[in-house]
Amino acid sequence: LIQKVLSAVLVGYLLGSIPFARTAARLRGVDIFSTGSHMAGTANVFWNIGRWTGTLVFVGDVAKGSAAVVIAGLLEVPAPLILLVAAAAIFGHWMSVFARFRGGDGMAPLMGVTLAMEPALALLGIAAGFAVILLLSHRPLRSSWGIICCFAVMLTLSLYYQVDRGLVLGLTSLAGLVLIRSTLVRRRRTRRAGAGVALPLSAIDPEPDLGPPAPESP
Numbered sequence: 001l002i003q004k005v006l007s008a009v010l011v012g013y014l015l016g017s018i019p020f021a022r023t024a025a026r027l028r029g030v031d032i033f034s035t036g037s038h039m040a041g042t043a044n045v046f047w048n049i050g051r052w053t054g055t056l057v058f059v060g061d062v063a064k065g066s067a068a069v070v071i072a073g074l075l076e077v078p079a080p081l082i083l084l085v086a087a088a089a090i091f092g093h094w095m096s097v098f099a100r101f102r103g104g105d106g107m108a109p110l111m112g113v114t115l116a117m118e119p120a121l122a123l124l125g126i127a128a129g130f131a132v133i134l135l136l137s138h139r140p141l142r143s144s145w146g147i148i149c150c151f152a153v154m155l156t157l158s159l160y161y162q163v164d165r166g167l168v169l170g171l172t173s174l175a176g177l178v179l180i181r182s183t184l185v186r187r188r189r190t191r192r193a194g195a196g197v198a199l200p201l202s203a204i205d206p207e208p209d210l211g212p213p214a215p216e217s218p
Helices: 002-017 020-027 042-048 053-073 079-094 108-119 118-133 143-159 165-193
Strands: none
Touching: 002 053, 002 079, 020 042, 020 053, 042 053, 053 079, 053 108, 079 108, 079 165, 108 118, 108 143, 108 165, 118 143, 143 165
């Protein structure tokens, strides 16, 4: 069992490390780590490179999170321990071995592992989360609020339906870690850029209301 879990965790980390955002940006002649929020994630690509490129990156990042969980299931890793594999996939996205241990926020891989582990609840939660993002389309940190709404809905529904509440709580804990790390990273980069002056969270949102996404270059 230990060997299966360790193998699944390693595979999860390597899958999470696949730098879709960095690769897509390079194909457009852009260094994603020097653009926008300086993070290799869907939002940065979508808003600063192009909506179609950003959409492809989103699909890839979600898929690698789901793939990590599916492979863990094929290796017969017990459900509670699959959370370790999910965490490894998110950690790989944060600190990619293929991108000098840099990466993105981890929200898309989080969505992927959640869809793979609790698909029915995840679909309802994600739908609610996207609704919040659309409602807050002119507000900063809308993705973070969408994630909060998504997992609040999942937690609430888990009280009324026969699901593994332990898994839902575990996934919610992972979501909390993603949000905490995202906030800390943004604050640190803002302090560095502002010569020690800490700006409010609204000033460090990677998805500011700056009009439409960047047009795709030919």
